Amino acid sequence: MHHASRAYRWFLGLNYVILTLLALLCLFPIVNILAISFSSSDAVKAGSVTFWPVEFTLSSYKYILENQQFLNSFGTSLLRVVLGVATNLIFTILVAYPLSKEAAKFRSRTFYAWIFVFTMLFSGGLIPGYLVVKEAGLLDSIWALILPGAVPIFNVLLMLNFFRGLPKELEEAAWMDGAGHFRTLWSIYLPISLPSIATITLFAMVGHWNAWFDGMIYMKSPEGYPLATYLQSMLQQVTMIQSEMMTLEDATLLSQVSDRTTQASQIFLSVIPILLVYPFLQRYFVHGLVVGSVKG
């Protein structure tokens, strides 16, 4: 390391370039969408927008903020995230804690663990799952979007592996002081598990915010769509038009490109919450994920 060879210095320089390009590749589409959303639709139609807004305007954002469906869906998604994350966290922690006990101390542990893990390996699939939600009378209710995934098994595994990594002495000390399982979990385990809790919170939040398919099949009318489902239905129509556009170019092209700016701004508004949360939780999830999944 002291005497970096000439070739190695060349490699290092190249390495910086490659990595920077990769990062730009990940950033670019977001920047592109942002630039389109702030540009006039004429400029977008002309195809002159890449990284920077052309003929800057906020008109598409004004248009969206008057769009009742967009606002409703945004509200539904916020509610879904709050209820969904709370539910996910409660279930994840309550299931992970008992499963983190040694089988010698909690004999049913292995049995329970397999019951949970098996659902990760095998599932009834789309239609039986749909029928259960329907029979449970959950169609058109926000709980149809929350209850079926209330126990995220992957997160449970992360959490239980984290719990298992905690020193045994902590628990023993708590028991000496007369604390039971609930007390130990609440006052000893949870406060020192913040990195893992942050990780599973991030995953649950992003999962709920991004989920669109369940909204599409469990909500009978578009009024109940969460934001991701609303965006999906809107963008999917465009994909259809675009594929047909190849054959009958002119007319559809015009009608479609004119609201590209609107789509771009809707896309951008819908990723803002993720962009806001991500930097705060990012430093945790790398740690939380690695501790939870790589055992060594």
Next chain:
Amino acid sequence: MRSNYRQFIRNVPLHLMILPGLIIIIVFGYIPMAGLSIAFQNFSPIAGFKNMNWVGLDNFKYLFDLPGFSQVVWNTVFISAMKIVSGLVIPVLVALLLNEVRKTGFKRTIQTVIYMPHFFSWVILAGIIVDVLSPSTGIVNMLLKAVGVEPVQFLASNEWFPYILVITDQWKEFGFGTIIYLAALTNIDKSLYEASVMDGAGRWKQTWHITLPGIRPIVILMVTLSLGNVLNGGFDQVFNLYNPLVYESGDILDTMIYRIGLQDAQYSVSTALGLIKSVVSFIFIGLGYFLAYRLANYRIF
């Protein structure tokens, strides 16, 4: 006896804690498994479960006779196989490159940016991709035009579509995929490198003889675990990117299950297909975990 009883009393709170989660899992995990029985029926949503109409394996025969069924199976396996291979190679390479960076700030910035696409949904990314790849106004085709190449209709071409799926999947996931390998790289014993420098090993030799063998267990682990995904082409991605023009090359088992089930309302046929997929996937996942256990000493919990 006494200690058994004491242990039971002591563990009652543990059973209580697990109970709510257990109920959820039984209702939304196990009852649907029982619902797989409609694959052997002629189920109609109107008649419901009360008037069962058993038809044996008719739904499966119907499926296998469908024209294009083998094409869908092929598409699924082909697309996921390419995703599995690229999802292994690219993150390992990127992790190796990142590992050479000594400037922490630069390294962290790059990581933050390349993890990010993982957190966007395919709905959003498909919206962006459709835009970027558009033959008339998309930036990719504008670049192609600039160097004198005819515009390509990436998302409407059966030649391109499967590869677009693989490339965009990598674009979304490679950063996140590097996390595990980076972690494995930092765990390699530093003294090995010092010793090799004493022996006159250059950077390439170090990478070849220390770094790569050092992450071999985790690579084996990731490969074996990814076996379970052989029948998952990525529903979210395909569903949001495809259109009737590319059904031929892009239709996968999950999109077919969706179309037969929820669009055509052939509940039983769709469930039969789902059952085939679940069983085969289960075998692959089981095989994957078994190999992971044998080769890398991995346990699920």
